[in-house]
Every structure is written in C-alpha cells, then in structure tokens.
Amino acid sequence: GENVEQHPSTLSVQEGDSAVIKCTYSDSASNYFPWYKQELGKGPQLIIDIRSNVGEKKDQRIAVTLNKTAKHFSLHITETQPEDSAVYFCAASGPSSGGSNYKLTFGKGTLLTVNP
C-alpha cells in the first residue's frame, strides 16, 4: 500500500518568513495530493490540493509543487503569520488493494509555529 513520509515533524519560523514542508510517497499510481491544516481542537481542513497532471499550484500565500518522477511534493507558505500556526498534513490518494477504489494516506504531520 501507499506510504507517505513527511518532514520536518516540527518547524518554527519568524513571522514574515517562508515555511516549506516536504513529503514523499511510494506508490507511483497515486495521482492526487492534498494538504490539510489542523488547528488545535479541530478536524483537518483542506487548504490546497494538486493533481498529478500539474507541477505547481498557487493560492495566495500558499503553493504546492509536485515532482512525479521523484515522487515528492512540497507545501510552501510565504509571508507567514501567527494564524498559520497549526499542524499540516500532506496526503496521497492512490488505489487501495484490488485497485478499484482509492484511499487517502496521510503523512504524520508537521507542527508549524510562527513566532510574532
């Protein structure tokens, strides 16, 4: 099955700096890569996603890049703000056993702290 590795597990930046979180995946059949943000006491919330036919996608201060050959993708947050502090999860969607259905496999998360 799919395996998603996420680094770093914790990241501390100063307000205004950029933050980068990296993920690798194992199954070359995976074709959808979302990023979720989880604030304290809440469930994860989708912030951006990318499909395998796209190399980069941007939404205001957030961007995601995908390298299918190397099987890795990254989240970039520019001009970080204290409200960006949260746990960020990457995920990869690939076929589950049998190949007829797809399931989302999450990385273990990155705790981002933005210091004012």
Added chain:
Amino acid sequence: DSGVTQTPKHLITATGQRVTLRCSPRSGDLSVYWYQQSLDQGLQFLIQYYNGEERAKGNILERFSAQQFPDLHSELNLSSLELGDSALYFCASSVGRGLREKLFFGSGTQLSVL
C-alpha cells in the same frame, strides 16, 4: 464549521468495554470516512462507506466495525477496548466516491480507555 457532526466529543471508558461513535455527514454528501488519530501513528484511515455500502477498507481492527444507515449517518463500533485504542477518532464526508475529492472533517471524538 465543516458541517460534519460527531458525537460524543469525549468518551471515557474501561478496557473490555464497547462504545459507539456517531457521525452525521454534510447535507448532500454520500461518502463517510473514519480515521483514527494518535500521536505516534498520525491519521490512519479505517473505513469508507458510500451511500450505505462499504467502499474501501484501511487498517481497521476486527474488533471495530462500522455501518452507514439509509439516512447516511454512520456509526463506528469499538469493542473489547484496549488501552491502545485511546485516540482521537475523526469522521469525514465527501460528495461522491472519494476519488480526488475534498474531505470535510468533523471535530472528532476523543476516546480514553482506562
């Protein structure tokens, strides 16, 4: 507010007991997913139901079972509970079968097994 409702928010029980977690998906969503979140394992996919039928299965233990009812709400049953089952259990929903879809997560049920 994601629109996904999970009850109860907290559950404290003893080893060997059985509990039921309940989830109401967003209006119009046909898929319900269950995830287990722990500090060491992260978010682990347990099971997905689509319109009442089991669609995909993850690392769900045999002591655990789930179902989705005709009104599309779902229940996750955990039996013969062990200390290691203590975790945050999330329900999520999506419009369709889950292929490249946005998942909407509830706020979770914190299960503590003592």
